[in-house]
Amino acid sequence: MNAVDTPSPEPRRCAVCDARAPLVLFRQTFEAVPGVSALSGYDVVTCERCGFAYADGIPTQSTFDRYYREASKYEYHQRDGQESPYDSARMEVIADLVVPLIPRRDAAVIDIGCASGRLLYLLRERGFGDVTGLDPSPGCAAAAERLYGVRVVQGDFGHFPPFDRAFDVAILVGVLEHVRDLDTAMRQLASTMAPDGVVYVEVPDALEFWRWPNAPFQDFSIEHINFFSPRSLANLFARYGFETVFCEQNSRQQAYRTVMSNVSAAFQKRPGGTPTLIPDEDTRSALTRYVQQCTAEEESIRSQIDRIVDSRQSIIVWGVGTNATRLLTTTRLANANITCFVDSNSKYHGKSVAGRRVESPDVLRSGSEPVLVLSRVFQQEISEQVRALSGPDREILTLYRLD
Numbered sequence: 001m002n003a004v005d006t007p008s009p010e011p012r013r014c015a016v017c018d019a020r021a022p023l024v025l026f027r028q029t030f031e032a033v034p035g036v037s038a039l040s041g042y043d044v045v046t047c048e049r050c051g052f053a054y055a056d057g058i059p060t061q062s063t064f065d066r067y068y069r070e071a072s073k074y075e076y077h078q079r080d081g082q083e084s085p086y087d088s089a090r091m092e093v094i095a096d097l098v099v100p101l102i103p104r105r106d107a108a109v110i111d112i113g114c115a116s117g118r119l120l121y122l123l124r125e126r127g128f129g130d131v132t133g134l135d136p137s138p139g140c141a142a143a144a145e146r147l148y149g150v151r152v153v154q155g156d157f158g159h160f161p162p163f164d165r166a167f168d169v170a171i172l173v174g175v176l177e178h179v180r181d182l183d184t185a186m187r188q189l190a191s192t193m194a195p196d197g198v199v200y201v202e203v204p205d206a207l208e209f210w211r212w213p214n215a216p217f218q219d220f221s222i223e224h225i226n227f228f229s230p231r232s233l234a235n236l237f238a239r240y241g242f243e244t245v246f247c248e249q250n251s252r253q254q255a256y257r258t259v260m261s262n263v264s265a266a267f268q269k270r271p272g273g274t275p276t277l278i279p280d281e282d283t284r285s286a287l288t289r290y291v292q293q294c295t296a297e298e299e300s301i302r303s304q305i306d307r308i309v310d311s312r313q314s315i316i317v318w319g320v321g322t323n324a325t326r327l328l329t330t331t332r333l334a335n336a337n338i339t340c341f342v343d344s345n346s347k348y349h350g351k352s353v354a355g356r357r358v359e360s361p362d363v364l365r366s367g368s369e370p371v372l373v374l375s376r377v378f379q380q381e382i383s384e385q386v387r388a389l390s391g392p393d394r395e396i397l398t399l400y401r402l403d
Contacts, residue, residue, distance in 0.1 A: 012056050014047040015182035015226070016235045017277060021048035022056050025284065026291050028220045031328035033320055033351050033358070037222070038067040041329075044220055044227070044287065050235060051280030053206055053227035053287055055220075061181035064225075065136060065156040068178070071347040072137035082147065083116050084381070090252050094173060094202065095122040101198045101245070101266055102128055107168035110134060110192070112157055113175035117144025124150070132167075134160065158185035166194040173202040176233075177224045186240040190269065197269045199242065203228045205249055206283050208261030209290040212251065215376040215400065216294035216301065221322040227287065230263050231280040238275035242267035256380035257402040301399050302331050308372065308397065309336045315397065316364070318342045318382050319374040320353050327374065328354050339369055344385075361389055370395035376402075 013020050022045035029041035042055035083091070098119075102109060105127055111120050114133035117140075124131050133144055133152035141152040155161045157172075158181055170193060179185050189199065206227040209219045219227075228236075230247045237244070245266035254260040308315065309332045317324065317336075320343045327333045334354045341358045343349070348358045364371065364386060373382045373396060383396050 012054060012058070012180070014050060014052055015054065015186075016052040016232055016239060017047060017050040019047055019049040022046070023048050023284070024056075025053070025287055026217075026220065028055070028217065028326070029329045030222060030322070030325040031334070031354055033325070033348060033353050035351055036067075036071050036348055037325075038063050039222070042225065046284040046287070049279075050232070050277060051229075051283050052232040052235070053229075053283045055225035055227075058180060058225060061158065061179075061184070064178070064180055065159070068136040068156070069138070069154075071345070072140060082143075083118055084255070086253050086255055088118060090254075091119045091122055093252070094119060094171075094200075095126065097264065098123065098169070098171060098200050099126055099128075101200055102169050103196075103198075104168075106130055108132070108165055108194075109169045109171070110163075110167045111171040111173075112189075113172060113178075114144065114150075114152055115140050117148045117150035117152055119171065119173065120144075120150045121148035132163075158188055160188055160192060163192065166197065167192055168194050168197055170197065170199045172199065175203075176201065176236075177203050177226045177228065180225060182226065182236065186236065190240050190242070190271075193269050195269065195271075198245065199237070199267045199269075201233065201237075201263075201265045201267065202252075203233060203263050205229065205261035205263045206232075207286040208249065208251070210286065210293050212259045212261055213376075214258065215323045216298040217291075217326060218323055218376065219290070222325065223322075227283065228263060229280050229283045229286070230265070231278060232283065233263055233265055234267075235275075235277050235280070237265075237267040238277065241269060241271045241275075243270040255377045258377045298330075301327070304399055305331045305333050305336070309333070312337050314339050314369045315372050316340055316342055316367075316369050317356075317372045317374060318361075318386070320348050320351075320358055321375060323376065324374040325353070336372075339367075342371070361385060364389040364394070368394070370397050372397040372399075374399065376400040 024043045026044040032040040042058045045056045046053045108130045110132045112134045120131040144150040144152040207229045247265035251259045351358045
């Protein structure tokens with residue numbers, strides 16, 4: 001992968017109403033990982049016409065396609081491709097929601113962005129044999145075949161390889177928030193579906209970011225570039241000829257002591273109708289509340305990092321994701337006495353962040369420097385990995401209370 005691309009010269013148009021009327025709410029920044037990162041920051045905006053929130057000033061879709069092919073974190077290197085127990089439990093819940101939407105046992109089902117293929121495996125276990133996965137990552141495709149015997153076609157959402165039939169049910173769980181060119185993706189999705197096909201969708205719920213504890217500004221992540229509410233999601237599907245079957249807000253446990261806001265919805269293909277766009281009047285105020293809350297919470301994080309920097313103690317930093325790369329640009333973290341960074345994603349190994357090399361977790365089998373864990377979502381899991389590699393006496397520094 002090349003270094004970070006420059007933002008597209010064409011600003012994004014609203015994917016819901018096609019307007020170019022952004023109201024800037026917040027500027028997000030990241031320390032780039034040369035050769036891996038897809039971007040180094042963006043403006044969080046809401047559309048003045050319809051209220052949809054999205055990231056503006058970002059690279060083209062091809063940059064993101066390459067990133068998910070070459071640097072996917074959903075290959076779960078630290079677990080040999082296996083999803084976490086929390087993801088497994090979440091997939092069980094989703095499978096039970098999808099089953100009533102499948103019209104018959106021989107219906108053709110496709111899971112777009114299927115990662116390890118666990119959800120398709122669960123549907124097959126429930127008696128639906130015609131299941132296909134689509135994922136940009138060759139590692140995910142290989143893991144799905146190895147772990148679950150699920151057929152996964154490698155391809156980008158919006159640029160499907162040709163299939164030999166239309167699909168009765170499509171699943172997009174944690175996908176639409178990642179897609180820059182929603183117009184191309186939605187048009188291809190509509191053309192891939194059977195005449196009365198149903199799409200099941202899950203996306204993070206922008207109205208509820210403020211409600212669930214996470215690292216400050218974590219929901220404005222490196223990968224998430226669309227911020228949906230139930231209304232804006234329904235508006236998007238209506239634009240492309242889909243009628244709402246149901247649309248609800250809920251929450252899903254993502255990791256230890258971490259719950260993710262969520263919109264679950266199903267839409268049925270109904271071509272020929274006139275879409276009704278109902279403006280989203282809630283997202284801007286909800287995200288404003290989220291920004292204010294994160295700004296206040298980050299003061300504590302900043303103070304902890306200042307103490308680490310001022311101590312001049314040598315440390316190893318675990319993590320080069322959203323929170324780590326953001327803190328490198330918004331706090332004094334880059335001035336700390338960092339020996340190296342560590343990350344489970346092998347695509348980062350050998351790269352450089354803020355002038356320090358990214359190493360495999362195996363580097364912790366020797367040495368004695370304290371390890372600073374920057375991820376809140378995976379703080380517990382990473383701490384357990386550190387102890388497994390280093391023993392119980394290795395000092396682990398954390399920034400978040402999870403009790």
